[in-house]
Amino acid sequence: AQTVTQSQPEMSVQEAETVTLSCTYDTSESDYYLFWYKQPPSRQMILVIRQEAYKQQNATENRFSVNFQKAAKSFSLKISDSQLGDAAMYFCATFPASGTYKYIFGTGTRLKVLA
Amino acid sequence: DTAVSQTPKYLVTQMGNDKSIKCEQNLGHDTMYWYKQDSKKFLKIMFSYNNKELIINETVPNRFSPKSPDKAHLNLHINSLELGDSAVYFCASSHRAAKETQYFGPGTRLLVL
Structure with a gap:
């Protein structure tokens, strides 16, 4: 069975600073996808970044980047130049490339951005 | 031009009632999902x-x-509502079942009294 672990229930970062949210996962799949979603107080689930496991290059989207360590099954999210609007719950998720067709989510990390 | 929409956004009802939540996507996707997010924010398909x-x-x-009356709609009907059904329900869609990013609706907060 696939599992996703986010060991930091809550993190804080000063505005304009950098923060890293950790995520580890366990899967027996050889091919899969990894995602970070953001859920602000509005409740909307917003895709932040996506990584294909077969790609060695870390995905980047503007101020958001990942550190994907496939052997260690680690998929951390780095947010640079943090902004007040980054405050939200962040969920890590895995998705197999075949078979069960469903996301497995972690328990989330609440990020607070301090002005 | 909302991609994935859900109605209603809030639903307060009594135990034992039957209620429905509707979901529509205008992205042309083939696959739709329902997730439940509990009070601890855990999301489960x-x-x-x-x-x-x-x-x-x-x-x-x-x-x-x-x-699912058609590809663009996936409704969720709940009979005999119980207190434990209180949660936020998210609809999502993707182009295909595998490999594709899922796009989520705004969620429906259900409160059963």
């Missing part, structure tokens, strides 16, 4: 339909019944 056919049916009470 409930159902998934691909081209109107059920492909995921997690262990949920049979009081929950999804219905």
Whole structure:
């Protein structure tokens, strides 16, 4: 069975600073996808970044980047130049490339951005 | 031009009632999903339909019944509501069942009194 672990229930970062949210996962799949979603107080689930496991290059989207360590099954999210609007719950998720067709989510990390 | 929409956004009802939540996507996607987010923010898949056919049916009470009249709609009907059904329910869609990013609706907060 696939599992996703986010060991930091809550993190804080000063505005304009950098923060890293950790995520580890366990899967027996050889091919899969990894995602970070953001859920602000509005409740909307917003895709932040996506990584294909077969790609060695870390995905980047503007101020958001990942550190994907496939052997260690680690998929951390780095947010640079943090902004007040980054405050939200962040969920890590895995998705197999075949078979069960469903996301497995972690328990989330609440990020607070301090002005 | 909302991509994935859900109605209603809030639903307050009494135990024992029957209620429905509707979901529509205008992205042309083939696959739609229902997720439940509990009070601890844990998100878990409930159902998934691909081209109107059920492909995921997690262990949920049979009081929950999804219905997909066409590819763009996936509704969730809940019979005999219980206190434990209180949660936020998210609809999502993706182009295909596998590999594709899922796009989520705004969620429906259900409160059962």
